[in-house]
Amino acid sequence: MNEQVTGYWLATLLQPLVLLLAAPLLVGWIKRIKSRLQNRRGPAVMQPLRDLRKLFAKQPVVAKTASPLFRAAPYVVFASTLLAVTSVPLWSIWLPSTTVADVIVLVGLLGLGRFFLALAGMDVGTAFGGMGSSREMLVSALAEPAMLMAVFTLAMSAHSTNLSSIVAFNLDAGVVLRPSYLFALLGLILVAIAETGRIPVDNPATHLELTMIHEAMILEYSGRHLALMEWAAQLKLALYGLLIANLFFPWGLAERFTPLEGLGALALVGGKLLLLGALLAVAETTLAKMRLFRAPQFLNLAFLLTLLGLLSNVILESGL
Template sequence: MIDWLIALVQTLMFVALAPLLSGWIRRVKCHMQNRAAPPLRQPYRDLAKLLRKHTVLATNASWIFRSTPYIVFGATVLAAAIVPLVALNLPTAAVADVIVLVGFFALARFFTALAGMDIGTAFGGMGSSREMMIGALAEPVLLMTVFTLAMSASTTNLSEAVAYTLNSGLVLRPSFIFAALGLMMVAVAETGRVPVDNPSTHLELTMVHEAMILEYSGRHLALIEWAGQLKLMIYMVLIANIFFPWGIAIEPTVKTLTLGLAAIAGKLALLGMVLVTWETVMAKMRLFRVPQFLGFAFLLSLLGMLTRVILESGL
């Protein structure tokens, strides 16, 4: 029962702290660009304001449009439930497979694209087509990264893979370097960050994710925005705990859990600063250059797998 309670609390921490991570990224970005920074709790205020507002629906909206926010948020929460945040060897580790994680993300993307086309607006169809193109290019990169990790850890289970990296100690693995770079580029594309997309713009020529959710309002928009923040945190936790797992709790004691929470907080804060630096020095690229960006990410992941086969077979 204690292990199940820790797993539940870990999932709730994902849901509760995702807006805080988004607020931290916004604040650091404002400081780096010499602008007035909003408070860390600003994303919570925005979500609360949206939850209080009345939901407006188009007259031709079907059940797909109405149910998509709940499906997207539910699928993202389920994805967060199988990702180790502060502790390993929890009951959810039995289903904590990366293939399952990719399936949850694909389910959320599929319904979001359907909802974008359901109303019949030009913006929705445009955003859906762009989103599916990016998803079709990003998923192979993510799977190639997973297979590179699986060749070293002999498993696609997230908990076991993190435990393998943790038990291996400080070992320089070129394959992990290539895989980490590929995963970072996928995370940028999948979460709609610069240079692939810009979450703070509503310009027709640059919108991808925003174009699909323009017709949403009230609690529906709040759930979709919350799911987007949660997805960003999932990717950052994956990068932090798979390639830099030091500090994560192996035994469910108060001391190790506290250390694990402090470690992941520090790693997420550092990764947030890296993301802000990347977005500050990079410019938004044209849509037709996104395949080149993701193609380079696939090349990095493929190099990681080849490096594992050629150079690290004896490790």
């Protein structure tokens, strides 16, 4: 029994460390696949990690007009994202960190990070920062309800908003075809694309004035501040990947954590994330970025899908 408890705590403490390493690698993997698809050789998978190390060694430059909030924001954004990613089941279900927080806390933590990110964008007073913040708020104000509806659809089936309970319910249910899950999955994928700033909503690879959203907000950052901001963005991508992979396809997660089972689950989750990353790269290569004012339409679709998911949960699944 005592060993079991130590194992749980060890897994809880290791989870953020693993994710801190894995998130940049996931971004590197997506970049690699994307460049291969575009007939380029592309940077190594390790490149985002190397970039982070280099940025941490550099001295940050802060504008004269910046308030203390500008310096504090990277730490808040990074900490809230790290906390959020810790509360998602990675390799085992009943970990202390995943049972203590539920879906609403998760969305709240992401909201906290986004709030400080937008404030930091406006703090220095450059035109680009303010523009980026206003755009980010436009996108997230529309994406957040859709995200909540998607996870509530799952929560209604599992009768709990706790992520661990939802995953455990889905594991126990086995193969069940639920129309509501299909809609929630599609909606959550659209929300994830919008929230992590990928094509067709935002382009992570450009600094073109007219189109950037996330890059515009962190334009004034340098050195370790920039590194923290980038790391937080990478963690957020991994978080959405984990949510999609482990909520909808939870097979392979360990119910009781033992080192061997944990490693097996980690390998499976890694495989799922790599597959999702490859799919994202293919989608980003085939789709064109849309105009900013089309983004509400895109998110309206996400909202409609999740709403249909909720409705079909109520209407169709009383017998399931």
